[in-house]
Amino acid sequence: MPISGFPEWLPAQRMIEQRVIDRIRSTFELYGFAPLETRSVEPLDTLLSKGETSKEVYLLHRLQGEADASNEDQLGLHFDLTVPFARFVVENAGKLQFPFRRYQIQKVWRGERPQEGRYREFLQADIDVVNRESLPFHYDTEMPLVIGDALGGLPIPAARILVNNRKVCEGFYRGLGLTDTDQVLRTVDKLDKIGPEKVAALLVETAGATDAQAAACLELAAISAEDGSFVDAVRKLGVSDPLLDEGLAELLQVVETAREHAPGLVVADLKIARGLDYYTGTVYETQLRGYERFGSICSGGRYDNLASSGKERFPGVGISIGVSRMLGLLFGRQALEVSRSVPTCVLVALPHEDQRVACDRIAGALRRRGISTEVAPTAAKFGKQIQYADRRGIPYVWFPGDPDTVKDIRSGEQVDADASVWVPPVADLHPAISGAEPR
Amino acid sequence: MPISGFPEWLPAQRMIEQRVIDRIRSTFELYGFAPLETRSVEPLDTLLSKGETSKEVYLLHRLQGEADASNEDQLGLHFDLTVPFARFVVENAGKLQFPFRRYQIQKVWRGERPQEGRYREFLQADIDVVNRESLPFHYDTEMPLVIGDALGGLPIPAARILVNNRKVCEGFYRGLGLTDTDQVLRTVDKLDKIGPEKVAALLVETAGATDAQAAACLELAAISAEDGSFVDAVRKLGVSDPLLDEGLAELLQVVETAREHAPGLVVADLKIARGLDYYTGTVYETQLRGYERFGSICSGGRYDNLASSGKERFPGVGISIGVSRMLGLLFGRQALEVSRSVPTCVLVALPHEDQRVACDRIAGALRRRGISTEVAPTAAKFGKQIQYADRRGIPYVWFPGDPDTVKDIRSGEQVDADASVWVPPVADLHPAISGAEPR
Known part of the structure; x- marks a missing residue:
C-alpha cells in the first residue's frame, strides 16, 4: 500500500533517476567538488537552530528504547543537507582543506502535507563552497554554471536560473527609508501567492510603509532582465544606498559570467527572496520551461553566518537540485522515457x-x-x-x-x-x- | 559531535566508498539486475511480520504531529532491504516482469548496540531474483558468482563465500530422529559464540537430543570443503533422508558452478545456518581473508515463503553486501587508500x-x-x-x-x-x- 508523500519509482523510472544522478554527480566532480555523505539524523537542537522548519521534523524513537529514551528522543531525520553540512564543517574543520568544495546527494525528510512534486521523503543534490572567515564572491558566479552544465546535458526542458541579491533588496528598502527590512522581504516574498495589491496593503500594515514606499518595493520586484540592463532599471527608481550599490555590482557579476558561459541560462529577477532567513547575499531559484507554475526545482544562495564555532566563522555559498521534485513533475507528465526496463543488452x-x-x-x-x-x-x-x-x-x-x-x-x-x-x-x-x- | 553508530566518512573515504559502490552496481547491471529503491519507511506491522528484529526498529514521530498520530505512529525505518522488497513485489506484481531480477543499494537502520563494524545506520547492496509460484534452482548458483565478480574487482582482501543448505541440516536432523529441527538449527547456529560443548549440552536440554544425536549434529557442522567431497563426508555419518539428499544435490550444484567460474571463491561449510527464520534452502555467508573473526560481510539465501499475496507465492533467492560494515572494518585498519582527497585533476x-x-x-x-x-x-x-x-x-x-x-x-x-x-x-x-x- 503506497504511503502518501513517500514516492517509489518502478525500475524503468529508477534507471532514469540513476542516469540523472550520474550526470549531476559527474558534473559536480568535473568542477572539483568532493563527495560527502552525512548521517541521516541530527540532534533535535541542531535541526531547530534555524527556526522556521520545526513543525516538519521526523523524530526517531526506538520501539523498545525506554532505557536511553532521554537521549534517543533528541534525534531527528535531517530536512535538508545544508544544516548537516554546516555541522559537519564545524566538527571536522581541523581535517578539511579550505576553501572546502563538497557535493552531497542524499535523501531528506519533511513531515509536510504532500502535494504534486512535494514529498515527505525526497532526494536532494547539493553543492557548497565554504571557507574560513571570508569567501571570495566569484564562487557565487560559479554555482549557476555548474547547475547549467548538469541539467543542460539531460533530455529535460531547459532550466532558467532566477537570481537576486538580498543586498539589493535590503539596500533599496533602507534607501527608501524603511527600517524593518526583514519584514518587507518576507512580505514581498508572498507576491506569487497573494498578488501585488495584497502585498502593498501588508507592507503598509505590517512594515510601516507609506503607499509610495510600498509602490516602490513592488516596482523593484517587477524588474527582470537577462543582461545588465536591470542596473539602469533599478537606478531609475531613484533610490541610493551603499548596500544597494554593492548588491547591484554582485548581481551584475553573476549575470555577466553566466552570459559568457551559457546565454539565456540566468535571469536577474528582483522578486526572488527565498523564505529561509540564513541567506545574506545572492539567492537562486530555478524553473523548468513549461513547469514554471510548480515553482523552483533548484535553489540556494550565499550564507555568511550559517556555520560558526566560537569566534570562527565559515561563510559559504551553495545550491541544491530537488531531484525527486523535478523527476516527480516530469514523470507525472510522462515527459521522460527509457529504451528498456532492465540494464540487459x-x-x-x-x-x-x-x-x-x-x-x-x-x-x-x-x-x-x-x-x-x-x-x-x-x-x-x-x-x-x-x-x-x-x-x-x-x-x-x-x-x-x-x-x-x-x-x-x-x-x-x-x-x-x-x-x-x-x-x-x-x-x-x-x-x-x-x-x-x-x- | 559524533553520534554512536551513525558513521560519517571524510571526503577521501567517501570517494573510496563511491568507487566500491560503482563497482558493485556495474557488476549487478552486467548480470541484468534492474535498479530499485524503496521508501525508507514501512508500516510497523510489515516490519514486525518477520519477528526477531522487533526491538531494533526506529519508529518515526512528527515533532508536531498530534493530529494524525495514530497513523504516523505506525511508520518505522526499514532494517533490511528484503522485507521492503517483498512488500514492493506483492504491491506491484501486475507491473513487473517475472522472474524479476533487481538490485537495491540503500541505507538501513537498526537500533542495535553499536560495535566495530556494527552500525545503527548502514549501507546495504542487495540482489534478489523472485518469480511467481516457483523459481529454478540455478539462480541459487548465480548469487556467489555475482558477488565474486563485484568484490574481486576491488583492492580488498579476497572474499570467501561459505555456503550451506537448510535442507541438508533439516533432513539430517530428521534422519537422525530429531523432531524439533528449528530448535536444533538455532542451537547449532551458536557454535561460533559458545563452542561445541555448550551446543551439545543445549541440544540435549532443549531439543530432546541424546548425547549420540548431539554428537552427530556437531560432526555435520564440522564438515567443510571447497569441492564435492563434502557429500561423501556427510554420507559417512550414516544418516539418510530424502530432504537430506535434495539438499546435498543442491549444495553440490552451487559448489561446482562456482569452481568452474572462480576456484577458491565458494566453500561448502555445513555449520552456516543464518539466524533469521525465512530461509528455506541455500544460505550464504562471506568472510574477508584476515577479517574472519568479524563475521560475515555478505549474507543471504533462498526463501520460498517470504512474499505472498492471497494464494499467490513469490519464492526468491538473494544476497546482500554489507557495504558500511565491510568498509568500516577496512578503514579501521587503514587497509584502503585513495590517491587524492578531491576529484580534481x-x-x-x-x-x-x-x-x-x-x-x-x-x-x-x-x-x-x-x-x-x-x-x-x-x-x-x-x-x-x-x-x-x-x-x-x-x-x-x-x-x-x-x-x-x-x-x-x-x-x-x-x-x-x-x-x-x-x-x-x-x-x-x-x-x-x-x-x-x-x-
Missing part, C-alpha cells in the same frame, strides 16, 4: 537445460567486455524466450550453435557472432533515456 | 584576479573533455597556489601564458600545453584507490 537463449554451463560461458564472455547479459530462465520454446527479451526491451537474443548467431529482435536481423569479439552498437549498450512530449 | 593557477575569465575558459575547455578542473581561489603567490594543489593531492597545476604550461607537481616536470587537446595519463584522470598493508 543480450539474452542468451537456452536450447536445453543441459546446455546451461555453455550458455553461462557465453554470458561470461560478453560480460567481461562490459555487455550486460542474462541467460534465459528455462529451456522454453525459443518463441517464449524471445518474448522474455521483448517484454523487457532487451534488444538482442543470442543463439548458441555452430556458429553462434545473434538476433536484433527489433529488426529481425540475425547474424553469425563470436562472444569473444561481438559488440552491439554503442547506442544499444546501455538503456537510453530521452525526452517525450509531455502529456 | 588540474588546478588552473590565477596570475591576477583580472585574468579570472581567461582562467575559467581554460577550465571549461578541460572539463568539456572530462578532466576535473578547479581555478585557484585567489591570485596568491604561485607557491601558495601550488600548495593548494599539493594539500589536496591534485597532480597538475596549469599556468596560463604564451604558450600555457602544465606542471606535474609530483615530478616537477613542466611542459607546454593547449587546453583544447592536452590529456593527463589515464591513471591520473580520476583518484585511484588501492589496498594498503592493514595496520
Whole structure:
C-alpha cells in the first residue's frame, strides 16, 4: 500500500533517476567538488537552530528504547543537507582543506502535507563552497554554471536560473527609508501567492510603509532582465544606498559570467527572496520551461553566518537540485522515457537445460567486455524466450550453435557472432533515456 | 559531535566508498539486475511480520504531529532491504516482469548496540531474483558468482563465500530422529559464540537430543570443503533422508558452478545456518581473508515463503553486501587508500584576479573533455597556489601564458600545453584507490 508523500519509482523510472544522478554527480566532480555523505539524523537542537522548519521534523524513537529514551528522543531525520553540512564543517574543520568544495546527494525528510512534486521523503543534490572567515564572491558566479552544465546535458526542458541579491533588496528598502527590512522581504516574498495589491496593503500594515514606499518595493520586484540592463532599471527608481550599490555590482557579476558561459541560462529577477532567513547575499531559484507554475526545482544562495564555532566563522555559498521534485513533475507528465526496463543488452537463449554451463560461458564472455547479459530462465520454446527479451526491451537474443548467431529482435536481423569479439552498437549498450512530449 | 553508530566518512573515504559502490552496481547491471529503491519507511506491522528484529526498529514521530498520530505512529525505518522488497513485489506484481531480477543499494537502520563494524545506520547492496509460484534452482548458483565478480574487482582482501543448505541440516536432523529441527538449527547456529560443548549440552536440554544425536549434529557442522567431497563426508555419518539428499544435490550444484567460474571463491561449510527464520534452502555467508573473526560481510539465501499475496507465492533467492560494515572494518585498519582527497585533476593557477575569465575558459575547455578542473581561489603567490594543489593531492597545476604550461607537481616536470587537446595519463584522470598493508 503506497504511503502518501513517500514516492517509489518502478525500475524503468529508477534507471532514469540513476542516469540523472550520474550526470549531476559527474558534473559536480568535473568542477572539483568532493563527495560527502552525512548521517541521516541530527540532534533535535541542531535541526531547530534555524527556526522556521520545526513543525516538519521526523523524530526517531526506538520501539523498545525506554532505557536511553532521554537521549534517543533528541534525534531527528535531517530536512535538508545544508544544516548537516554546516555541522559537519564545524566538527571536522581541523581535517578539511579550505576553501572546502563538497557535493552531497542524499535523501531528506519533511513531515509536510504532500502535494504534486512535494514529498515527505525526497532526494536532494547539493553543492557548497565554504571557507574560513571570508569567501571570495566569484564562487557565487560559479554555482549557476555548474547547475547549467548538469541539467543542460539531460533530455529535460531547459532550466532558467532566477537570481537576486538580498543586498539589493535590503539596500533599496533602507534607501527608501524603511527600517524593518526583514519584514518587507518576507512580505514581498508572498507576491506569487497573494498578488501585488495584497502585498502593498501588508507592507503598509505590517512594515510601516507609506503607499509610495510600498509602490516602490513592488516596482523593484517587477524588474527582470537577462543582461545588465536591470542596473539602469533599478537606478531609475531613484533610490541610493551603499548596500544597494554593492548588491547591484554582485548581481551584475553573476549575470555577466553566466552570459559568457551559457546565454539565456540566468535571469536577474528582483522578486526572488527565498523564505529561509540564513541567506545574506545572492539567492537562486530555478524553473523548468513549461513547469514554471510548480515553482523552483533548484535553489540556494550565499550564507555568511550559517556555520560558526566560537569566534570562527565559515561563510559559504551553495545550491541544491530537488531531484525527486523535478523527476516527480516530469514523470507525472510522462515527459521522460527509457529504451528498456532492465540494464540487459543480450539474452542468451537456452536450447536445453543441459546446455546451461555453455550458455553461462557465453554470458561470461560478453560480460567481461562490459555487455550486460542474462541467460534465459528455462529451456522454453525459443518463441517464449524471445518474448522474455521483448517484454523487457532487451534488444538482442543470442543463439548458441555452430556458429553462434545473434538476433536484433527489433529488426529481425540475425547474424553469425563470436562472444569473444561481438559488440552491439554503442547506442544499444546501455538503456537510453530521452525526452517525450509531455502529456 | 559524533553520534554512536551513525558513521560519517571524510571526503577521501567517501570517494573510496563511491568507487566500491560503482563497482558493485556495474557488476549487478552486467548480470541484468534492474535498479530499485524503496521508501525508507514501512508500516510497523510489515516490519514486525518477520519477528526477531522487533526491538531494533526506529519508529518515526512528527515533532508536531498530534493530529494524525495514530497513523504516523505506525511508520518505522526499514532494517533490511528484503522485507521492503517483498512488500514492493506483492504491491506491484501486475507491473513487473517475472522472474524479476533487481538490485537495491540503500541505507538501513537498526537500533542495535553499536560495535566495530556494527552500525545503527548502514549501507546495504542487495540482489534478489523472485518469480511467481516457483523459481529454478540455478539462480541459487548465480548469487556467489555475482558477488565474486563485484568484490574481486576491488583492492580488498579476497572474499570467501561459505555456503550451506537448510535442507541438508533439516533432513539430517530428521534422519537422525530429531523432531524439533528449528530448535536444533538455532542451537547449532551458536557454535561460533559458545563452542561445541555448550551446543551439545543445549541440544540435549532443549531439543530432546541424546548425547549420540548431539554428537552427530556437531560432526555435520564440522564438515567443510571447497569441492564435492563434502557429500561423501556427510554420507559417512550414516544418516539418510530424502530432504537430506535434495539438499546435498543442491549444495553440490552451487559448489561446482562456482569452481568452474572462480576456484577458491565458494566453500561448502555445513555449520552456516543464518539466524533469521525465512530461509528455506541455500544460505550464504562471506568472510574477508584476515577479517574472519568479524563475521560475515555478505549474507543471504533462498526463501520460498517470504512474499505472498492471497494464494499467490513469490519464492526468491538473494544476497546482500554489507557495504558500511565491510568498509568500516577496512578503514579501521587503514587497509584502503585513495590517491587524492578531491576529484580534481588540474588546478588552473590565477596570475591576477583580472585574468579570472581567461582562467575559467581554460577550465571549461578541460572539463568539456572530462578532466576535473578547479581555478585557484585567489591570485596568491604561485607557491601558495601550488600548495593548494599539493594539500589536496591534485597532480597538475596549469599556468596560463604564451604558450600555457602544465606542471606535474609530483615530478616537477613542466611542459607546454593547449587546453583544447592536452590529456593527463589515464591513471591520473580520476583518484585511484588501492589496498594498503592493514595496520
